[in-house]
Structures are given as C-alpha cells and as structure tokens.
Amino acid sequence: MKRKLLLQTLTAAALLAAHAPMPALAQPGKPAAKTTAAPASAPLAKLLAAYWDEQARLYPLGATAQGDNRYNDLLPNDQTQAHRQQQRAFYQKYQTQLRKTDRKQLSANDQTSYDILDYDLGMSLAGLQRNSWMMPFSQNGGLPSTLGQLGAGTGSQPFKTEQDYANWLRRVAAFPVWADSAIANFRRGMRAGVVLPKALVVKMIPQLESFVTDDATKSLFYGPVAKFPAGVPASAQQALVANYRQAITTQLVPTYRKLAEFLKTEYLPQARASSGIEAVPGGAEMYAYAVRNYTTTALTPAQIHQTGLAEVARIRTEMEQLKQQVGFKGDLLAFFEHLRTAPQFKPFKTPEEVLTVYRGVLARIAPNLPKLFGHTPKTGFEVRRIEAFREASASAQYSRGAPDGSRPGIFYVPIPDATQYNLTRGMDALFLHEAIPGHHYQIALQQENTALPAFRRFSGYSAYTEGWGLYAESLGAELGVYTDPYQRIGALNTEIHRALRLVVDTGLHTGELTREQAVRYLMDNEPIDEQRATAEVERYMASPGQALSYKVGQLKISGLRAKYEKQLGKKFDLRAFHDELLAGGAMPLAVLERKMDAWAARQR
Template sequence: MIAFTRRTLLAAGAAAAACPGWAAESEAARLDRFFAACFQRRVSRDPLSQTGLGLKSGMDRWPDTGEARATEDAAMARKELAELATFDQAALDPARRLSCAVFAYDGAETLKSYRWRGNRYPVCQMRGPQRTIPQTLINNHPIRDRADAEAYVARLIGVKPYLAGIVAGLERQAAAGVRPPAFSYPLVIGNCENLLRGAPFGGDGDSPILADFKGKIAGLGLPDAVHAKLVADAGAAMREGFGPGFRLLIDWLRASQAVMSHNDGVWSLPDGDAYYLAALELETTLPLTPQQVHQTGLEEVARIQAAMREVMKKTGFTGALPDFFRHVQTDPKFYYPNTVQGKAAYLDAMRGRIAAVEARLGEVMTRVPRGKMVVKPVEPWLEKSAGTAGYFAGAPDGSRPGILYVNTVEMRNLPRYALSSLSFHEGVPGHHLENAISQELTSLPSFRRHGGYTAYSEGWALYAEQLPYAMGLYDDPYQAFGQLSEELMRAGRLVVDTGVHHLRWSREAAVDWLDRNTANGHADNITAIQRYIVTPGQATAYETGKLKMMELRSQAEKTLGPRYDQRRFNDALLGNGPLPLALLDETMTAWIAGGGKPT
C-alpha cells in the first residue's frame, strides 16, 4: 500500500513484451511502453509485490523502509510525472488519455503522501510488521520447491534487520513528536507475542510461522535428510532472526508506553489540521472539507434511521428505534453460539449466501470474473486486534484464490441479521467481484488493473450490498435491517472520524455517539473508534464512494429513461478498473451521454 489509499501492487504488466524501438513507435505504443516500464520498476523495488507475482526474485527479502528509499520513491514519481508530460495527448485515444489522468493522479498522490509520511503511524493495531510479515509468509509465500523453502528461511533471518529499520523509523517519528495513541500499544504487543508462542520459542505446539513452514514443505516429497535440514534451518532462523527482530519491536513499544500519547485525534500531531485535510483528500479522492464530510454524515444517518424505522415496523416490534437496537443487541436468537460449532455454522452460512448471489449475478451485471474466493476465519494470532472481516485479493493468474477472512473470536460481533450484508460486501458482489474483474481487464495498463482507491473499492462494496435486494436475497425484515445497520455505521463514520480528528472529540465521546446512533454494540464501537483514530480519513471513504455511485446511477436512470439497464450501468462502473471518484464521475457521465451502451 502506497501511503493512504494505494493497495500493494500485486502483479507486473505483461504489456512489456518486446516491441519496436522508441523512435519508430506511435505515441500510443510509446505510452504503453512507458506505463509498463514504470510499473515494472516499482515492482522490482518491492519484494512483497514480487512475491504477489509469484516471481522467484525477491522471495528472500523484505522491503527497504528507510528514509532514503522514501526520498528515492518521491524523486522517481517526480521524474515519471515529468516524462508523462512529454506525451502528446491529442495523439492518444480516449482510453489512453484516461490512463494518463490516472497516472498523473497517482503520482501527485505519492508526493502528497511523501509530504506527510512522518505523521502516519507505520505500526499500530491496524497495520505494521506484526501483520505484514505473517500475512506475507502464510498467505502469499508459496513453497513449490526447495528454493522457495530456502527463500522462506532467508526471510525469517531477514526479519531482524527489517524490524530494526522500522524501529529506527519509529525513533525518528518519536523525536518529532509523533507516537501512536496509548490504546494501540498492548494490541500490537499482543500480536507480536502471539507470533513467538510455540516451537522454537517454547510452549505447546509449533509457532504459527513454523507450523506454516512445516505444512508447506510436507507435500514436496523431499528426501528425509533435506526435509530435516530445512526444518532445522527454519527453527534456527526463527531463533536468530525472527524472534530477536520481534523482541526488538516489543522492547521499543514497551519503552514508548512510558511516554505514550493520550491525544486521540491527529490534530495533536505536528501540523495536524493540515495533515487531516490531506488525509481526507487522499482517502476520498475528492477535495472535501471536514465540515462537508461531517454534515453529510449527519444527513445520511438521519435518512438511514428513517428507513430503519420502516423496516422495524415490518418485524412487528413496537417501540422507539433505540429500543429496537437494544433488542437486536441482547436477544440471543440473533447470534450464533460462541463455540467451535457455532463459528463453523456461521462461516457455512456465509458461503451459502455468497453462492446464492453468484447463481443470480447475471440479473445485475454481465461481467462475471473467473477468479475464485474462499471464506476462512481470521488466524488465532490476529483475532484480538483484527476487524470483523476483510478481503484479501487472489493472485491474478488464479493460482491463489481471494480470501474473505472473518473474525470469529467473539460471535456477539457477528449478528445473524448482518450476515447477508457482510457476505455481499466482502465477497460477491462486493470486494471479490470488483477486485477479480479489475485483474482481468487485460486491455488496461497493469498499474490500473492492480492499483486501487479506498473510495472506489469500498464505495463499490457498500453500493453492492444493495444489489441483492433486486434478487430477493434480503428475504426477511431483519436481513434488510442488517444491511441498513451496516450502511448506518458507514455513514456514522463520517461523523465520528471528523469528530475525533477535526472537532477534537475524545475517544469516549466518539464511542458514545456510535452507541446512541447505531445498532452496533459498545465493545464493537470501541474497536471501531480505535481503528478510525489510527487511520485518519480512511473510514470516510466508504460512504463517500457509495454516495457518488448512487448519484451516478440516479443520473443514468433520469437521463436514459427506458434505455437504462442496471446490468450495463454496473458493468460500466467496473469496466475501467479502480478510478479516483472525480475521474469515475467523468467517465460515467460520458457513458451516460453516449446512451449507456454495453462496455
């Protein structure tokens, strides 16, 4: 992920195949080569992107997190933007001109992120090496042969210098007056300590990483002596590299707790107000002010609560909306048992809802991706700090499916009435559908297929939650209430995110606002506010993106009249891959003006 809104690049462009020399090329061909070269250059500098590609190169290394590398990346962005300016836009077709606009936006975004790099929390409960390292090794690092296994071992050894570099960066930030908020320390420390439980560090069983390594090499059919050596090497690498690296991070975090910050909003950081304004723009991709975002949130909350009251009547419940909130929060019938069987039943029910919408996807769009998806519980080492659910993209070549992770640590956080909307948001027709389609748009340059914007991807997922209404898949009032409760929470984020970071609300005041205005439980609201505090602006992108897409749909329905086809509209929303919202508006407005034809 590049700063605030860019997802980690996961695949290189096949478009860099051999072609005639630069001098003999058309402007279009020269531009295509430029985009491919830029994308490959970025991937070559990031071992994690190379691992996502399935490339052997980089599988034994971690990224360079030093200040010099950040400065080099910014210089590279400036150079690329200067070269982009040399292309004759008049000689390009509309699709390539759009790619130029996206590339220019991305470059400017990189430079803005560089400007504010010192204010961003690189280690907190929502991100950091305590997540990146195990997720890379377990989810993305395949072991297909001995060389892959040896690269895995090399990465285990490399954890110590990698984390030493991250700690050095934390020291620089602390010297400038930037430290993570107080509540994040025990959560991060807990994640780190979970990775150091089990062999080779002591305790019962294997540690999560050693268990992953052993499981992956078990099916290689290696000679016994080679197998034994690899296991021994992995154990030694964990004792000498992995373990000491994480203990270094743990020690720094514990020492920092003595002088930790108790201010929750980023207004307390150096140039905090300006930083938050930049964060809002980077996350929403629009030049919105905190006041605008806050007011929109209040208006959306009122609208959604009115819709909830209508749904509440259909359930037969009599009373005020806050009473209904308490009813669904406290009645055991709305929750699966917090047992192994209850958790398995919940995951099976999610798979069933996703299968149901997949079977009828043709009713709302014609684009159906080839990429597959699986539903899994969040790993035990991450449960206590992870959110409710999250989607991780699959490999572009289909070798690794997309994964919908669900945090089943506490089933009270997973009400039955929200199961459908959560399945549709994270899976199909939400994140998995959008991501898989984007990866398969081979006519686009690679940087567009494999990039992303929070406002676009989360906006689509929230918009997509509503598509199954037309299929009849919200088949009782409580499921409809669940969808509205999820939407209400996203609208509430506009209020509390700006409340904490701009209006200087305390964490407790923000939690209290959610308690009074949403259907979420108190513990869930505490976790939510802690997330918004360490990722300023990010939570505002969901509703902002959805509102833009709903605005465009309304415009299409009004302009096209009987020619409007929701399948074509949804295809068009996804047909250009991820876009900043202003560019999405331009492309969709042009599509509508052109008669809403198939894309």
C-alpha cells in the same frame, strides 16, 4: 498512496486450514472478456510498463501479493531516509516523463490511464511530505503483522519449491534491521511529538508478544516446514527444517520481543492521550492529505462531517419504520439493545455454522446475478475464518486471488465467539460487500482484464473499491435477499455503520470528538457493544481518513446510477452500467465520472 492500498490486501492471508473452495462460476454469467479496451499507444505503453516493472522491485511485498514472484526474497528497509528519497526520485522521474506525453493525442482509454497515473504520482509525492513515517506501524497493520500473515505458508508468499523456501529465509533475514530502523523512527517521533495514542499502543504490545515463543515448532512461522509440498525434494527437507528453526529462534522471535519491549518500556510512557491526528505537530495537514488520498475528492472534513450527519438521520428514519413494522415497543436505542442481545438473533454454536450461512448467500443470489452483470470472474472464491492471532481485533475482509488462478479470492470472517455472532449484524449485506458481487467481482475482473496496463490491473483506490463494496450491498433486494424486515434491518445496520464513520473519523481527527465520545456515538446509533465500538474507533484512530472512503465512494456510484437513469430513461441498461463501471478497474472518483459520462453519451 497506491502502494499502501495494494499492501492492504496482504492483511487477509490465510493462516488456518483452508475450507472447501467455492467454484469460481457458481453463478450463471459470461466470463470477463479478454479484451475490453484498445491497446495503449506504443510510447505510453512503454512508459506504463517500465513504471510498473520498476515499482514492483521498489515494493516487493506488493508484487508478491499480486502474484509477481520475481522479488519474493526482498524486504527493503522502507524506514530509512534513503528509501524515502528513492521513492521521491522514482515518482518525480515518471511524472516528468508522463507529462511530456501529449494527452490530447491519446485515445480515450489512454487518456484514462494518463489521468490515473498522473493523479497517483502527484498524491504519492504529496504523501512523502508528511511525517507519518515517525509512526511506522500500529495495531491496525504494518510489517510485523504482515510478516505473520505471509510466513505461515497459506498466504500470498508461495511455498511450493525449494527456491520458495530459500526466498522466505532471505526476506526474513532483513526483518531485524527493519525493526531497528522502525524503533529509530518511533524515537524520532517521540522527540518531535509525533506519536501514537496510548489506547493503540497497549493493543500493539500483546499482538507483538503473540509471536514470541521458546518452542520454534509452536511458532506460526513453522507452518511451511511442518508439512512440505511435493515440489520440495525429501533430500532438502531436513536442512530446511533446521534453517527455519534457526530463523525463528535467532531472527524472528528476538525481533518481535525487542519491538514489544521497546513499546512497553520506552514508547508507551510517551504515547499521547489524545485521540485524533490533529493533536500532533503537522497533524491538520496530515489529515487533510489523508482525506484527499482516501476519498480521491476535494471534499473537506467539514463537508464530509455534514454529509455523515445527514446520512445517519436518513437511515435512522428507515430504522424507525422497520421497528414499527416488526411491532417492537420502545425507542430506537431499546430496539438496538434488543437486536444486540436477544437470544433469537444468536443461534450459532460453532464457527462452522456461521461460515455455512455466509456460504449459503451465494446460492440465494446466483439466479439473479445474470440480470445485473454481463461478465463474471474466472478466479475461484472461498469463505474462511480469519486467522487466530488477530481474530480478536480484525474485521471481515476480502483477500484478492492470484491473477493466474493459483490462489482464490477469499472472504475472511472473524468469529472469536460463535455463540455471540449476531444475525442482525447484516450477514447478507456483508457477503454482498466483501465477496459477491462486491470486492471479489471488482478485484478479480480487474486483475483478469489483460487489456489494461499492469498498473491499472493491480491498482487500488479505497474510495472506488470500498465504494463499490458498499454499493453492492444496496443491490440486495434486486439479488433476492433482504426478503424479511430483519434482513433489511441488518442491511441498514451495515449502512449506518459506514455513515457513522463520516461523523466519527472527521470528529476524531479534527479534535471535535474524543475516543470515548466516539465510542458512545456509535453505540447510540447502531446495535453495537462497547468492545466492538471501541475496536472500530481505534481502527479510525490508527488509519485517519480510510473509513471515509466507503460512504463517499458509494454515494458517488449511486449518484452516477441515478443520473444516468434520469438521462437515459428506457435506454438505461443496469447490466451495461455495472459492466462499464468495473471494466476499467479502480480509479479516482473524478476520473471515474469522466469515463462513465462518456459511456452514457455513447448510450444516447
């Protein structure tokens, strides 16, 4: 559901000291146009505005992430049946109102807005029929970790004024009640057999325990009062320090301790040994919904599995060719081991050295960006190391900037051990995906386009967003990277990783693969060690279907480009294609194809 995707942006809030920011327009290009679409018709515009305003209060954490600070003090208890009923009534109300609109009388852009909202409301209602609420959070995300990212003082929750500090205290005060309801839902799941795998629960316990401390000043939640901004008067600071100490000592630490103790003593013994969601009652339906939700297609798990096998075979063939080009003697598995372990590919001694390489990619691609993009975002951009409390199990990721420019977009890199960071991991490709021109361009341009209704400016569909990120990796040669065989091998490593996900995710959640078999399959087909392969597989176990979105989305975007190149011939303009693709914001893939087909017809 869209709300879930919006909240995923919270998982990259910065908890460490900020590195020097990169300028927003370090590369040539024109800023995004302020208006790229005709205004919506008055009745539809009113409906869309009301929908977005009401959902901001229903999902205040998502509103905070988007820079809407009206509800920064709210933390609704979304673990209750009453809240789920409130969600259902909300979606049904707006679906009924939307379908009273005559779609045929709308402009093309309004028809796109209609289609997106209609799709979203339908999927949200379908999602409420699933019993995934019996598994409130996992090692891969959920409110306990989100609060940690918000509460350190360097993320999307603002700590600039005395009111900001008061807002956070009120939000935190609701956490103990939320946790009690989450435990009740876990227990409902235990009785119904809808429980998480043991392999995930054992990872969740130390994550929760990392928030437990007897010294409030050692808590990451102490960060906002360790140093106050100029906007907080000195006369208020002493009381705030006392209130934050009390909140940490009496609300936060006891709640995290209670959650950890519950999982350890009560839940873990009843967690399941199986790996895939199909093993729980209703699991097949839950997975079918997840596949539809994350891919925004009607593809079946079996179809996606076969696509994955074909993509893995294709990419392995390219890897074999590059292996021969660099003169490596041995089979592909031996080549993977060489790439993974050879000292020449591990030149780093400090995390800052790793970050410097990533920051240097922008300088190399900057001269070529204007050839591929007519518009670039105004929002600033930074590269940072990921926060310490989740670095061991986190993946590289992008955190959206604030629409008003007060917070930059941030590319977060986990570096638990710099000496083991590998050049052949595909550093250039990862930057293109997570940063520029990947998620930073796509998300920042979307947010900055004030001609779009708010629900489109801030929406997120994984197949579109991650599909664009993976497609952006394929632009490396056109942007001036991948200039030697090992850079190209790195890019193929990242691509095959996403192709392998199609095989592993569908295999796990249809019961064809166990956790151990999935780990082995990854290690047999890419240069990945057992620890990283295990973390990846456990991520798929925790979020069924999400890992499918990357390759499915990329194949759709690449397919559209190939189709229009063939249709338009010399009239095909790659810059115009990219600008049109990004102009309307994230949307379901079927809606995207209709929109792009209309664009291609105009070019003819």
